Amino acid sequence: MTLDADLTWIDNNAPYSRRFEDRYFSREDGRAETQAVFLDGNELADRWQEQGRWQTGSTFHIAELGFGTGLNFFETLHHWQKLAPEHARLIFTSFEQYPLEPEQIGRALAVWPDLADLATPLLNQNSAKQYQFGNVTLNLLLGDARATLPTWCEQADAWYLDGFSPAKNPQLWELDLMHQVFDHTKVGGTFSTYTAAGFVRRNLQQAGFDVRRVQGFGGKRERLQGCRVR
Numbered sequence: 001m002t003l004d005a006d007l008t009w010i011d012n013n014a015p016y017s018r019r020f021e022d023r024y025f026s027r028e029d030g031r032a033e034t035q036a037v038f039l040d041g042n043e044l045a046d047r048w049q050e051q052g053r054w055q056t057g058s059t060f061h062i063a064e065l066g067f068g069t070g071l072n073f074f075e076t077l078h079h080w081q082k083l084a085p086e087h088a089r090l091i092f093t094s095f096e097q098y099p100l101e102p103e104q105i106g107r108a109l110a111v112w113p114d115l116a117d118l119a120t121p122l123l124n125q126n127s128a129k130q131y132q133f134g135n136v137t138l139n140l141l142l143g144d145a146r147a148t149l150p151t152w153c154e155q156a157d158a159w160y161l162d163g164f165s166p167a168k169n170p171q172l173w174e175l176d177l178m179h180q181v182f183d184h185t186k187v188g189g190t191f192s193t194y195t196a197a198g199f200v201r202r203n204l205q206q207a208g209f210d211v212r213r214v215q216g217f218g219g220k221r222e223r224l225q226g227c228r229v230r
């Protein structure tokens with residue numbers, strides 16, 4: 001079941017959730033945060049350009065908790081188009097319970113015109129659950145991730161854990177869900193997130209991940225990234 005996002009706009013046109021009393025992305029620079037936390041945090045540029053990577057399998061799979069405005073997806077698509085070889089395929093699966101309207105996504109991305117351009121297929125066709133952008137497939141799995149992820153039959157190479165602040169949106173960071181994320185990660189796969197909240201770190205460790213605290217983005221002291229070793 002999907003629910004109303006209860007979105008409003010604050011400061012300079014930044015999307016804000018009244019339901020969770022939190023921003024969709026960093027106050028300083030959402031796009032730079034996406035690059036640092038999610039792309040660099042999962043070492044995607046290196047992995048996509050690794051020697052031999054595309055001989056053993058030609059698909060890379062990213063999964064995300066919280067599609068929101070799609071900023072993470074479109075920034076990923078932007079980098080993929082620059083870095084990945086032509087025959088490689090990317091699947092990006094995002095779990096979202098409170099989907100935004102296309103005009104809200106368009107408005108949120110308007111500060112980055114190149115990303116807003118990339119988003120055109122999604123803005124023009126709002127009822128689809130799957131979108132194709134060249135060799136990139138976007139799957140939107142709508143509903144509470146705690147109900148939808150256990151029914152998902154795939155495993156990701158990399159996870160973006162991007163719920164609202166753990167204090168405001170604990171449902172998206174709870175232990176059972178972190179177990180599901182672990183089970184839906186390939187051996188050798190990774191996760192990254194902007195937060196270093198203690199209970200999130202403990203849940204990820206208990207689920208089975210090797211977890212590291214690294215320098216946070218912007219004003220944040222630390223964030224987490226990690227790997228499924230076995």
Ligand SMILES: C[S@@+](CC[C@H](N)C(=O)[O-])C[C@H]1O[C@@H](n2cnc3c(N)ncnc32)[C@H](O)[C@@H]1O
Nearest residue numbers: 066067068069070071072096097098144145164
């Ligand atoms: C910080 S925002 C995500 C920002 C997004 N990645 C972006 O690039 O704009 C958190 C997202 O998690 C979603 N969310 C919160 N609780 C959820 C749940 N139980 N299941 C699925 N999605 C949920 C919210 O609706 C919101 O879109």
